[in-house]
Amino acid sequence: MATTEGQELAAWARMLADSTRATVCLALIDGRAWTATELAQLAKVSRPTISEHLNVLVDGGLLTEVRQGRHRYVRLAGPETAELLEELAALAPRSTEVATSLAAASKRDAFARARTCYDHFAGKLGVALTDTMTERGLLDWSEGVAITSKGLRWLDELGIVVDSHRGRPAVRSCLDVTERRPHLAGAVGAALCRHALGHGWVTRIPGGRALRVSGAVAELGLPDGTVRELRSRV
Amino acid sequence: MATTEGQELAAWARMLADSTRATVCLALIDGRAWTATELAQLAKVSRPTISEHLNVLVDGGLLTEVRQGRHRYVRLAGPETAELLEELAALAPRSTEVATSLAAASKRDAFARARTCYDHFAGKLGVALTDTMTERGLLDWSEGVAITSKGLRWLDELGIVVDSHRGRPAVRSCLDVTERRPHLAGAVGAALCRHALGHGWVTRIPGGRALRVSGAVAELGLPDGTVRELRSRV
DNA sequence: GGGACGCTTCGGCTGGGGCCGAACTGTGGG
DNA sequence: CCCACAGTTCGGCCCCAGCCGAAGCGTCCC
Numbered sequence: 016m017a018t019t020e021g022q023e024l025a026a027w028a029r030m031l032a033d034s035t036r037a038t039v040c041l042a043l044i045d046g047r048a049w050t051a052t053e054l055a056q057l058a059k060v061s062r063p064t065i066s067e068h069l070n071v072l073v074d075g076g077l078l079t080e081v082r083q084g085r086h087r088y089v090r091l092a093g094p095e096t097a098e099l100l101e102e103l104a105a106l107a108p109r110s111t112e113v114a115t116s117l118a119a120a121s122k123r124d125a126f127a128r129a130r131t132c133y134d135h136f137a138g139k140l141g142v143a144l145t146d147t148m149t150e151r152g153l154l155d156w157s158e159g160v161a162i163t164s165k166g167l168r169w170l171d172e173l174g175i176v177v178d179s180h181r182g183r184p185a186v187r188s189c190l191d192v193t194e195r196r197p198h199l200a201g202a203v204g205a206a207l208c209r210h211a212l213g214h215g216w217v218t219r220i221p222g223g224r225a226l227r228v229s230g231a232v233a234e235l236g237l238p239d240g241t242v243r244e245l246r247s248r249v
Numbered sequence: 250m251a252t253t254e255g256q257e258l259a260a261w262a263r264m265l266a267d268s269t270r271a272t273v274c275l276a277l278i279d280g281r282a283w284t285a286t287e288l289a290q291l292a293k294v295s296r297p298t299i300s301e302h303l304n305v306l307v308d309g310g311l312l313t314e315v316r317q318g319r320h321r322y323v324r325l326a327g328p329e330t331a332e333l334l335e336e337l338a339a340l341a342p343r344s345t346e347v348a349t350s351l352a353a354a355s356k357r358d359a360f361a362r363a364r365t366c367y368d369h370f371a372g373k374l375g376v377a378l379t380d381t382m383t384e385r386g387l388l389d390w391s392e393g394v395a396i397t398s399k400g401l402r403w404l405d406e407l408g409i410v411v412d413s414h415r416g417r418p419a420v421r422s423c424l425d426v427t428e429r430r431p432h433l434a435g436a437v438g439a440a441l442c443r444h445a446l447g448h449g450w451v452t453r454i455p456g457g458r459a460l461r462v463s464g465a466v467a468e469l470g471l472p473d474g475t476v477r478e479l480r481s482r483v
Numbered sequence: 484g485g486g487a488c489g490c491t492t493c494g495g496c497t498g499g500g501g502c503c504g505a506a507c508t509g510t511g512g513g
Numbered sequence: 514c515c516c517a518c519a520g521t522t523c524g525g526c527c528c529c530a531g532c533c534g535a536a537g538c539g540t541c542c543c
Contacts, residue, residue, distance in 0.1 A: 019268070019272065020272075020275055020338060021269070021271040021273075021274075021275055021292075022272075024265060024271040024275065024334075024337060025266055025267055025268040025270070026268075027337065027340070028262045028265035028266040028271065028337070029262075029266040031258060031259060031262035031266075032259055032263040033259055033530085033531075034253070034258075034259040035255070035531085035532095036259070037255040037258040037259035037262065038253065038254075038255030039255075040258075041258065051490065058255075060532075061532075061533055061534080062489080063490085063491070063492080063493095063532080063534080064531070064532055065490095066490060066491055067530095070491095084489090084539095084541070085490070085541070086489065086540095087489080087490065087491095095340070099337070100258075104257075104258050106261075106329065106333060157390070267501075269501080284519080284520095285519075286518095286519065286520080294501090294502075294503090295503055295504080296519080296520065297502085297504085297520085297523095298501070298503070300521055301500095301502090302501090304521095318509095318511070318519090319509070319510045319511070319519045320510095320519065321519075321520065
């Protein structure tokens with residue numbers, strides 16, 4: 016007998032139904048490739064254990080792996096996967112955190128201010144950049160979202176190369192979890208993020224997806240006030 | 250120690266990680282309230298078993314229940330839940346169905362043509378209705394989606410009452426799983442669906458979410474050609 | 484070649500989750 | 514008042530998934 020729709024959904028959900036695997040997947044939303052040992056440390060389990068978990072996730076199509084020498088690198092299978100995980104993580108929170116430490120609060124602040132969502136910008140930074148690009152006529156939202164010829168010229172002037180392989184759409188809208196408004200995703204979103212990271216306009220804050228924003232981020236055309244706000248309080 | 254984000258996500262996913270529970274949730278996407286016994290029959294498990302599963306889902310916030318006399322009615326907690334399930338079910342399909350029976354094919358056809366997505370229309374019908382409303386200036390997509398004053402007047406003329414309680418947005422865009430284009434959701438989408446069902450313009454095909462479309466659906470302003478297409482092949 | 488290192492396989496332990504039948508509770512109807 | 518019926522609780526069964534330590538495999542580097 017054919018597998019029913021319910022069985023398929025259950026099989027899929029089962030991949031995330033273990034806290035070790037869920038932790039791994041959430042960590043991978045940063046879009047980078049992690050080694051098995053790194054993930055074992057993160058999830059606080061032994062290497063044999065993480066090895067099995069990664070097998071499950073790769074076999075299930077949630078992750079892809081690249082073997083390089085004696086290393087096993089895994090990453091999320093694609094942007095759609097990351098977006099779905101973001102949504103799930105946002106919808107799951109029945110955590111009624113009452114007393115929060117100062118450290119946790121400032122961490123959450125940094126997360127809300129600027130972070131990566133898989134391979135593009137999110138948080139206040141992501142939304143502000145999207146807004147600015149729209150105001151400057153670089154994006155057109157009349158029918159979904161599209162990049163204008165002016166937008167393409169702008170990318171060119173910045174020296175940003177967009178590789179839109181495998182039919183990935185150039186631009187795509189992605190709902191921001193903290194801002195509840197759309198930010199820019201797609202190949203262009205990824206290219207902008209890669210460019211800014213490569214030039215040190217933003218840098219990753221270790222241990223999470225949060226970003227530290229430097230003044231040079233103004234190169235992306237953001238208003239001075241916005242840049243100042245994004246940089247305040249470290 | 251506080252529960253980590255990974256544990257929360259895992260706890261949430263665990264609700265769907267059982268094929269019986271997953272089957273139940275998918276059945277409930279039709280937006281109706283089902284009794285425990287009905288669901289037990291559907292999922293082919295005993296009544297004690299379904300009772301426990303429903304406890305899990307209600308406690309987890311995925312379902313809400315109403316007790317009426319000796320009956321226990323459950324339904325999905327809300328439209329967002331339904332939409333998330335739709336997305337998950339659409340992303341999960343690693344089913345490589347090769348040989349499909351004629352019955353299954355015609356069933357899938359009916360499903361793609363017209364169905365409910367929780368409490369609003371989906372499939373070709375949902376997308377066509379959304380397009381028509383947009384062309385006639387009843388919806389405005391310049392910034393997200395909104396209903397125009399002309400749209401409100403149209404609803405009034407049809408005698409459709411929109412109850413937008415608990416701050417549910419009047420209109421909302423929901424990605425159609427089969428058409429891969431947005432269709433109308435939100436309180437207005439629900440009201441249109443309820444109205445059409447109530448007047449017999451569409452009727453449910455038993456055993457699923459698919460709808461049978463009558464010629465009277467033209468009352469919603471759909472072009473003749475579209476109506477004919479939606480009605481063809483039963 | 485040999486040792487360090489990243490990862491995997493294997494065996495065995497353990498807990499928890501899903502399932503049912505039987506018995507129980509509570510509601511509704513004649 | 515008694516029976517039919519919806520749903521629940523209880524006890525017990527079984528299976529599987531997650532975990533680890535020990536041992537094995539393959540790669541890199543000196």
